[in-house]
Amino acid sequence: MKSNTPIVYNPEYKFIVNNIEKGSRVLDLGCGNGDLLAILKKERNIIQSQGIEINEKAIYECVAKGVSVFHGDLDTGLDDYADNSFDYVILNQTFQQVKKPDIVLQEALRIGRKAIVGFPNFANITARLQLAIRGRAPITKSLPYEWFNTPNIHFLSIADFWDYCKKRDITVEKTFYLAKAKPVKYLPNLFSLLGIFIISNKT
Amino acid sequence: MVKPASGKVETKYYTFGQDPHELVLESGEKLGPITLAYETYGILNNSRSNAILILHALTGDAHAAGFHDGDKSPGWWDDMIGHGKAFDTDKYFIICSNVLGGCQGSTGPSSLAPSSSQPYALNFPLIGIRDMVNAQEQLIDHLGISHLLAAAGGSMGGMQVLEWMFGHSNRIKSVIPISTALRHSPQQIAFNEVGRQAIMADIHWNNGSYYTGNPPDRGLSLARMVGHITYMSDRSMAEKFGRRLKDERKAFKFTGDFEVEGYLHHRGKAFVGRFDANSYLYITKAMDLYDPIQGKKTRAGLINPDLKVLVIAFKSDWLYPPYQTQDIVRVCKQSGLDTTYCEIESEYGHDAFLLEIEEESHLIKHFLERVKDGD
Incomplete structure (x- = not known):
């Protein structure tokens, strides 16, 4: 079975890796082929790591990298975890694909002391122009799918997520906005392709 | 070594x-x-x-x-x-x-x-x-x-x-x-019970004391046949046998005509040669009771x-x-x-x-x- 793919260092990984303390416990919801957890194991000496992933092929890749993973979806099965059983719960470009993102986010904040969520920004300028001028569903670097084959079932912007955090009384501890491989400093809701938020429950 | x-x-x-x-x-x-x-x-x-x-x-x-x-x-x-x-x-x-x-x-x-x-x-x-x-x-x-x-x-x-x-x-x-x-689950226990009853209904079982005479081969092979059905999926059975008929057809009305019947009979017969009926009873019971x-x-x-x-x-x-x-x-x-x-x-x-x-x-x-x- 060929699934020993090399580890790929995505641009947002650096921000995530740098913001996870050494020796932490990390749960990665929708961990894909396990690259991020493998990097965290190597670079941050995390003491407990666990992925959850729906794709069977990705499971084999995780196992080949020494990443522990549960084969399953995120809409069920999170309630088995005790409160604060992880230091960080990562939802990197996954919660826009689950049926009930609100519940998954609340669960992430219950299970983890902090949650790190990354999502494609639907209000990126390219997307806006495609929709407003061309009248077409947007296709961007972070939203690369056509309307008929996209796994994304919820679309949100960076501003939407800020509103959500306010509404749910969630503390935003840190943000990171990314366009292609570069961080975005000004007007992130317009220029960034990806938003990454480190959030926690208000105490 | x-x-x-x-x-x-x-x-x-x-x-x-x-x-x-x-x-x-x-x-x-x-x-x-x-x-x-x-x-x-x-x-x-x-x-x-x-x-x-x-x-x-x-x-x-x-x-x-x-x-x-x-x-x-x-x-x-x-x-x-x-x-x-x-x-x-x-x-x-x-x-x-x-x-x-x-x-x-x-x-x-x-x-x-x-x-x-x-x-x-x-x-x-x-x-x-x-x-x-x-x-x-x-x-x-x-x-x-x-x-x-x-x-x-x-x-x-x-x-x-x-x-x-x-x-x-x-x-x-x-x-x-x-x-x-x-x-x-109750379903798993139920399948095991059918197997056990098949053995115990065999006249040769004799309350488990059959070691000097004929063993309850028919009961044990029936238990094995039931088991084999549960080990396969409907799809794998369909692929393996379909509705194909066996070649030899005997005069008796209820001969195993289909390949799947022949397969189960064969599995049942092969099993009695290597397994003890009482062991089947004890081991399936051990599984059912495990909790x-x-x-x-x-x-x-x-x-x-x-x-x-x-x-x-x-x-x-x-x-x-x-x-x-x-x-x-x-x-x-x-x-x-x-x-x-x-x-x-x-x-x-x-x-x-x-x-x-x-x-x-x-x-x-x-x-x-x-x-x-x-x-």
Whole structure:
């Protein structure tokens, strides 16, 4: 079975890796082929790591990298975890694909002391122009799918997520906005392709 | 020196539990002496840290890999055990023993009772999965192994793996339960009961005392036929047999006309030659009664927190469906154990754990590598 793919260092990984303390416990919801957890194991000496992933092929890749993973979806099965059983719960470009993102986010904040969520920004300028001028569903670097084959079932912007955090009384501890491989400093809701938020429950 | 798998192997025997050191069973009864038939493959390293225990399913035996002298077919999990395979005999020392209650070299109802020098038959005490594992522990002691690197097995073998996890996790580094359940559902118990009733309805069964006369072959083969239906999926049966007819058709109205009928008859007949009907009764009962956490959420705290777990299920397995296997994963989650769970796409039904070698090997090989390196 060929699934020993090399580890790929995505641009947002650096921000995530740098913001996870050494020796932490990390749960990665929708961990894909396990690259991020493998990097965290190597670079941050995390003491407990666990992925959850729906794709069977990705499971084999995780196992080949020494990443522990549960084969399953995120809409069920999170309630088995005790409160604060992880230091960080990562939802990197996954919660826009689950049926009930609100519940998954609340669960992430219950299970983890902090949650790190990354999502494609639907209000990126390219997307806006495609929709407003061309009248077409947007296709961007972070939203690369056509309307008929996209796994994304919820679309949100960076501003939407800020509103959500306010509404749910969630503390935003840190943000990171990314366009292609570069961080975005000004007007992130317009220029960034990806938003990454480190959030926690208000105490 | 142990002979490598894939070559000639032989079954060995270990006897323990002589009076007054009998094994105290779950039921409180005492049983002894007990003989376990076992085989080993690969070489135990100097630090005695590379031993893996393989646990067999309902009708399996100690002969998991390699060839016995004169045999044409190898042991029951030879695809998984051997040089370069999932359980690599170049790296690991593999042990497989026939369960207590069995009939393939280990003490069971067909063994001679020391008091009467007659077969135990129904005087054999009721045994549980826990008793099977307690007996295995004695074998491990005998082999001078304090800690197993892993215990692995499918179906009833998986139940024994779970008992190693719940009852003996201080002696084991990792467990690999495959296609199994924390406890039997009413449906699983029902299928087993049909098998038992088939045996007991056979006139030759004679309340279990048939060892001097004709054994209840028809009942036992019927039990096996029912079993085989549950081991396959409707899809794998359709693919294997379709509605094809057998060539020879006899005059009798209810001859097995379809290939699937012929297959079941053949499986039933082949089985009676190698299995004891009373063992079938005792072992299926042990499976039905097994319930390690008895509805409680977990037995957490009893499990060694460093234990690593690899749980495998197969999508088309309707005898031990993935949702049951996920109950095991749930307990592991709640106990905070380092756990991997994979549900392999397969059409083979319950038999998949013996057939989906590539995926299973990939998962097990990498998992064992991690356990070995203490990662």
